Amino acid sequence: MKVLANDGISQSGVETLKNAGFEVIVKKVAQEQLKDYLNENAISVLLVRSATKVRKDIIDNCIHLKVIGRGGVGMDNIDVEYARSKGVSVINTPAASSSSVAELVFAHLFGGVRKLYDSNRNMPLEGDSKFKDLKKAYAGGVELRGKTLGIVGFGRIGREVAKIALGIGMKVIASDKNVGESEITLKFYDDQSIKIPVKTEPVETLITKSDFITLHVPAQAKPVIGAREIAKMKDGVGIINAARGGVLDEEALLAAIESGKVSFAALDTYENEPTPAIKLLMNESISLSPHIGAATNEAQERIGIELAEQIISILKKEKKSM
Ligand SMILES: O=C(O)[C@H](O)COP(=O)(O)O
Numbered sequence: 202m203k204v205l206a207n208d209g210i211s212q213s214g215v216e217t218l219k220n221a222g223f224e225v226i227v228k229k230v231a232q233e234q235l236k237d238y239l240n241e242n243a244i245s246v247l248l249v250r251s252a253t254k255v256r257k258d259i260i261d262n263c264i265h266l267k268v269i270g271r272g273g274v275g276m277d278n279i280d281v282e283y284a285r286s287k288g289v290s291v292i293n294t295p296a297a298s299s300s301s302v303a304e305l306v307f308a309h310l311f312g313g314v315r316k317l318y319d320s321n322r323n324m325p326l327e328g329d330s331k332f333k334d335l336k337k338a339y340a341g342g343v344e345l346r347g348k349t350l351g352i353v354g355f356g357r358i359g360r361e362v363a364k365i366a367l368g369i370g371m372k373v374i375a376s377d378k379n380v381g382e383s384e385i386t387l388k389f390y391d392d393q394s395i396k397i398p399v400k401t402e403p404v405e406t407l408i409t410k411s412d413f414i415t416l417h418v419p420a421q422a423k424p425v426i427g428a429r430e431i432a433k434m435k436d437g438v439g440i441i442n443a444a445r446g447g448v449l450d451e452e453a454l455l456a457a458i459e460s461g462k463v464s465f466a467a468l469d470t471y472e473n474e475p476t477p478a479i480k481l482l483m484n485e486s487i488s489l490s491p492h493i494g495a496a497t498n499e500a501q502e503r504i505g506i507e508l509a510e511q512i513i514s515i516l517k518k519e520k521k522s523m
Pocket residue numbers: 250251252272273274275276298444492493494495496
């Protein structure tokens with residue numbers, strides 16, 4: 202059987218599939234040519250990340266397709282229910298990238314409170330007077346220790362974020378539609394662990410109490426954080442979106458940065474991907490990254506192997522039942 206990994210897959214994922222007898226093609230076929238390519242090459246398994254869209258036209262017209270695999274969490278680029286209704290299995294790897302995304306959130310947070318993303322760009326070539334000016338300009342950073350982090354969405358990624366936050370002495374409030382009182386487990390090097398209760402509050406309360414707010418919810422039809430929510434936040438709040446473009450209203454964010462209500466923001470995901478609004482890209486108060494939350498070597502390694510193992514198991518079962 203043939204597998205096309207259209208947005209890439211780790212080498213160990215490729216090896217695992219090859220060892221199970223699959224032919225694996227790792228190449229990027231343009232969206233417009235994908236349907237024809239899948240048919241002409243009799244592809245049974247299509248692997249994607251977020252870049253390739255797998256909509257009804259592909260599902261309806263690709264007669265060999267048995268499995269669509271999403272290497273990652275969000276499946277908003279796939280018509281999941283439709284594919285399943287047509288007998289095509291759809292899988293993802295919901296746990297494999299949680300710590301990578303959580304660490305990226307903190308890369309942005311640590312950098313944000315010292316404006317490192319901006320000072321990196323502005324370090325002087327023109328002698329010590331400029332250096333002294335910049336030393337003044339970038340003073341006034343704040344510590345994260347003791348501050349309150351509001352985590353909107355307390356699934357796997359939100360919980361990893363909470364662990365790091367607690368580890369550096371932040372206070373944590375979480376909100377999630379499925380969580381009542383909650384706790385997380387911190388593990389230590391010698392396999393000991395402790396459970397820490399995390400206070401959960403409705404989003405409306407969380408936004409009023411947090412110094413920093415980070416979003417970890419799936420793609421939504423409407424923003425979770427817009428002008429109305431930002432107005433209720435503390436003055437000088439910092440906001441991080443490494444979840445999905447559209448869960449944070451970008452126009453409202455820009456207006457709140459302009460007014461000083463929001464002191465800084467960090468974005469890894471954008472309403473318009475892969476071409477984020479220029480106003481965001483040029484803003485001095487926004488720390489930016491190009492949707493790389495899951496893009497560590499370790500996460501991609503786990504994702505590749507997990508995808509391969511799931512595919513092998515699904516197609517083995519199918520073979521047996523024939
Ligand atoms: O949903 C996800 O898993 C992340 O947003 C990562 O997306 P990517 O695989 O396209 O980097």
